[in-house]
Ligand SMILES: Nc1ncnc2c1ncn2[C@@H]1O[C@H](COP(=O)(O)OP(=O)(O)OP(=O)(O)O)[C@@H](O)[C@H]1O
């Protein structure tokens with residue numbers, strides 16, 4: 001083996017390959033842009049879908065009494081807290097309080113109007129709602145002196161009221177009769193329930209989202225403190241909007257129930273602590289780096305390995321099958337350069353492309369996770385901590401996998417008769433590689449030395465450990481050895497393909 | 508001939524294994540000798556085994572039996588030495604489209620072991636001789652067929668090999684393109700090189716070749732100067748001799 005010859009070949013192949021737009025695209029542009037773009041797009045989609053559900057108009061079938069009882073409960077949830085709330089607020093934010101009184105104007109005479117405003121009712125004039133909003137945010141501050149539980153209850157009540165305001169109610173009597181066959185598809189206990197039948201049909205035809213029935217004497221039953229009144233709520237969880245309608249009704253009722261519990265407790269001079277005999281304070285001892293790993297860390301090795309593969313794919317096909325396709329291979333093989341030198345020179349370039357792609361994708365990933373491409377709420381949720389040492393080490397770890405890919409891809413490419421055939425062979429190879437890479441996404445797979453001998457999987461596991469802040473010596477050694485062995489075997493195979501007449505002059 | 512023999516083929520055989528255990532005896536016991544300062548032509552109909560013979564002589568294919576020496580080096584035992592001493596080109600050999608002629612020829616010069624100090628000079632000189640200078644720094648895939656063929660020649664002889672092997676060098680070229688190649692081949696002879704070429708174009712072979720060998724179905728049917736062959740077969744020209752030979756064998 002002559003190093004000068006290998007260099008000559010590598011330099012020429014690098015020049016050749018970097019003049020190809022497709023290679024540059026796959027090696028440079030694709031790994032750099034795809035992660036930020038996908039990350040941004042996905043987070044947008046998730047957030048906008050959640051928002052869309054919040055503002056969606058849904059229709060709930062409820063008879064007049066049920067509707068009154070439900071809206072009354074929602075209002076009552078806010079009202080139950082109102083007296084103490086009002087007191088606290090008047091002291092805490094006198095200016096905002098005065099502003100609300102002014103905005104209410106004539107309505108100020110009606111005490112329930114103020115309570116409804118504080119409860120977040122949406123059918124009031126905008127200036128009233130603005131003043132009420134201001135007061136409510138004062139309420140959120142710990143200085144308001146309200147117990148945390150109460151503050152939360154108030155927020156929930158306000159939210160439930162807001163959502164109910166975006167809910168339309170329809171008359172269940174007006175629901176069309178269910179077509180035949182509807183009953184058979186319902187759960188057994190509901191087939192004789194005529195409202196269930198008609199609601200199911202209407203939900204399926206998307207004209208309705210839920211139906212609710214409250215007992216006529218709902219408020220009295222609650223006041224009697226006996227058997228709780230039973231509310232029947234019909235919905236279909238497989239329709240997102242039906243689920244949403246059900247959630248809205250339920251959250252209004254839950255908020256009301258909480259308020260009632262509070263009122264009952266304080267009527268007996270008891271506090272909520274009675275209902276919470278044990279308070280568990282859990283302290284998570286996992287360092288942030290490991291928390292990150294648990295959240296999305298498994299995704300990182302997978303992505304990097306995938307890009308290491310994709311980055312090497314086009315150069316490899318170009319350097320092997322491309323030479324046959326362009327009828328240049330024969331002349332190359334007739335130079336004094338040995339097959340192994342030719343293979344090694346080409347291998348270096350594919351390996352480089354693979355590494356460049358992996359490094360860029362890792363950089364793009366780090367950038368996406370730390371530099372505000374993702375919306376802040378998402379970043380907060382995944383608690384990112386990527387330290388430079390772990391990033392550097394994972395790049396070292398990706399080297400053996402890139403070497404393996406480069407050698408394998410080159411072997412396949414030299415074996416193939418044409419560009420197209422090489423692509424056909426590369427597709428199943430890609431599948432074979434992705435499966436072990438995915439294993440790093442499973443948090444329970446332990447990095448045993450035996451798994452360390454499995455190519456790709458070992459690097460995937462090793463990177464996961466590194467990002468966890470660990471560096472298991474045995475795994476490093478076994479991974480390095482097995483990757484080297486595989487890369488050497490694949491390279492030898494590629495070199496042998498170069499020397500085989502059947503492969504070179506396959507008719 | 509008193510000039511030293513550069514190519515000595517002895518009983519070259521090549522059998523290809525095809526699909527379903529069929530075998531093709533592409534070349535059977537071909538022996539000949541070609542000397543320095545000589546143009547040796549291989550003539551034969553399609554599928555006669557010309558390309559296969561030339562590929563064996565250039566070490567691309569390993570003979571099933573027999574061997575050959577190139578400038579004294581055995582092609583089976585010393586393929587690397589043989590490769591240093593031959594230049595190979597065929598009508599179908601391609602160029603690296605994204606590189607320029609200068610880059611391509613320099614690359615092959617380096618691989619063939621031309622000393623880096625003299626390589627630049629050698630490339631410039633070759634380009635001037637072959638008329639490539641005008642497009643030496645354009646990408647190869649933007650060149651015409653004739654321009655590409657000249658670059659291919661420059662690529663094949665950049666290391667100034669004693670033996671040049673050409674498989675149908677004029678195929679697909681127009682009159683001017685073919686003429687340029689013919690001139691180049693004649694020039695090689697003048698410089699004492701040995702040129703081994705295959706062709707279908709009989710009048711070209713008659714004018715150019717010092718000696719020819721006619722191959723048919725893998726076998727060497729006749730060998731000699733064009734004039735000798737014509738005389739032996741009582742034919743007015745090489746084409747008529749060729750038809751008599753090959754047609755007679757087919758009958
Ligand atoms: N790689 C191969 N595998 C199997 N058979 C082959 C292979 N290469 C050539 N042959 C067969 O060997 C025989 C000789 O082919 P060859 O290419 O040497 O002929 P040729 O004289 O160059 O013909 P042409 O004038 O058409 O170029 C043909 O029958 C051909 O089909």
Ligand SMILES: [Mg+2]
Nearest residue numbers: 557558559674
């Ligand atoms: Mg041929």
